[in-house]
Amino acid sequence: MASNFDLNDLEKRMRSTIENLKRELSGLRTGRASTHLLDPIQVTVYGSKMPINQVATVSVPEPRTISVQVWDKSNVQAVDKAIREANLGLNPIVDGTLLRLPIPALTADRRVELAKLAHKYAEHGRVAIRNVRREGMDLLKKLEKDHKISQDDHHKSSARVQELTDKLIKEIDETLASKEAEIHKV
Structure with a gap:
């Protein structure tokens, strides 16, 4: 495996995106x-x-x-x-x-606005994670092109990067769903 491709580093960067999202969502008011x-x-x-x-x-x-x-x-x-x-x-x-x-009581309209804002934050998180994924994939392509890793290593690593991305996008979706439920709870 190539010395300058680090799946743990990609995961750390993706996780920091999720932590950032959780911080942003914690700022959304729930009454x-x-x-x-x-x-x-x-x-x-x-x-x-x-x-x-x-x-x-x-x-x-x-x-x-x-x-x-x-x-x-x-x-x-x-x-x-x-x-x-x-x-x-x-x-x-x-x-x-x-x-x-x-802190005014939340109106139904305000709850809808907050839910939209939560969706916007989650989408920013998804985009940030996909950007980290793309950087990882680009690095793998370059390493293969420069003959630093084999085609098999490239495919194995790409699959692991995609798996990680899917797992963390799912985590974002779950975090969003939980925050939405909290916002809509009267």
């Missing part, structure tokens, strides 16, 4: 306040984009309220804007450097 809801939000401060938890402390003082304590007063507007533009249906109430986010 209860959660600090993870704000995880995907990037705030533009100091000339670059940063995760919200690097410019503020996010906490859940009550089941239906998230509070965001911004550390630097000059970033309050940027954090407020990022939360409003994140399309999470949240309207921050600004009180000095503290932003309170009341």
Whole structure:
């Protein structure tokens, strides 16, 4: 087997995509306040984009309220804007450097919107996994073309890459189904 084809590396990269998807999905609201809801939000401060938890402390003082304590007063507007533009249906109430986010009850329409967003996240995950798969397949083709691996090794490795891809795409589908059930549970 070729020294520079590593199935474990491909699997690690695909798994990190799934972890990322799970983080994004955990941010989708299901009627209860959660600090993870704000995880995907990037705030533009100091000339670059940063995760919200690097410019503020996010906490859940009550089941239906998230509070965001911004550390630097000059970033309050940027954090407020990022939360409003994140399309999470949240309207921050600004009180000095503290932003309170009341979590409205989910309407049927909002549940449908959240389910669509979950599908979008899952599709991004599938695409990312397929991209890793394609890179692996391209590398195998190149290795065979350069006579570094045999045709048999190429076919065996390709089959293993495809198996891994199918397994992880299935995991994404299961994760999505579980999140959808959670979103639609009243």
